[in-house]
Amino acid sequence: MTGGAGGDPPPRADVVAALDAVIDRTLRDAELVHEHPAPGRWLVDLPGSKKLKTVCGLIVGEHALRVEAFVCRQPDENREQLWTYLLQHNARMYGVAYSVDRVGDVYLTGRVPHAAVTPEELDRLLGAVLSYADDHFNTMLEIGFGSSIRREWEWRVKRGESLRNLEAFAAFAQAGRTGPDDGDGAAPAPDGGG
Structure with a gap:
């Protein structure tokens, strides 16, 4: 799934450098706390009100920028009701969708083609991640x-x-x-x- 992992070829160094420059400028302009642990890999803290902080990963892959944010751990109860709630919201969401991993933890995930990675689009995507993680957080906790x-x-x-x-x-x-x-x-x- 990520560039260089799971059999995917790694992205070209010039592509990574160009996208890193756009991401860096966007995050600095927005004054968002972030880490850049490796070329093509970013962790961004998105401050919320219900979910106090959502950490969003931005990973440059061969053809697209992957967006991934942990929302909540697997529910203790009412899994099907929570999955139904999330799937009903997916149809109306921009750029990312709710997904679950093998153990049932809830994430927001999406992919953006390299050509679409602009400061405006990154801002829109990070805003969407924050909105979806924060706006629905309490309801997800009540259900699960x-x-x-x-x-x-x-x-x-x-x-x-x-x-x-x-x-x-x-x-x-x-x-x-x-x-x-x-x-x-x-x-x-x-x-x-x-």
């Missing part, structure tokens, strides 16, 4: 990790721990509550007492 979120919420409430980093899931976590202190499925008393 809902039971864990609710357990963590309940544990913190019982212990009086901070809920600050779970605030985005308040309505979701509380919607499944059975009662103030019990998890036995009993409904709370009508007067709110327990």
Whole structure:
């Protein structure tokens, strides 16, 4: 898949140098934190609001620039529901699509022909990666990790721990509550007492 790996011939050095120059200029102009570990390989930090940071890889291959970003690990539950959610979004997405690896971790992946790699197109693609990773992140967690979120919420409430980093899931976590202190499925008393 990447240039030089899996049987693909490596890209020509002049192609890599030309694309590296475009990528470098684009990332510097956008003031994005990035690493350049090897010719034709870039790691870009995309700051979000729901998913605090998405790391996006840019890899120059023989014919195209590959874009790849990890979104979330394999879901604990509701895999089919999560895959359905992601596939329904793929049809409306620009430049990248949701994909899963062998273990079920979720990525955004795409390929751009060398001739289309311009500062404007890179900016558009990085914006798309950030938008898709960030905008859908909480919903993906609710679908794939809902039971864990609710357990963590309940544990913190019982212990009086901070809920600050779970605030985005308040309505979701509380919607499944059975009662103030019990998890036995009993409904709370009508007067709110327990």
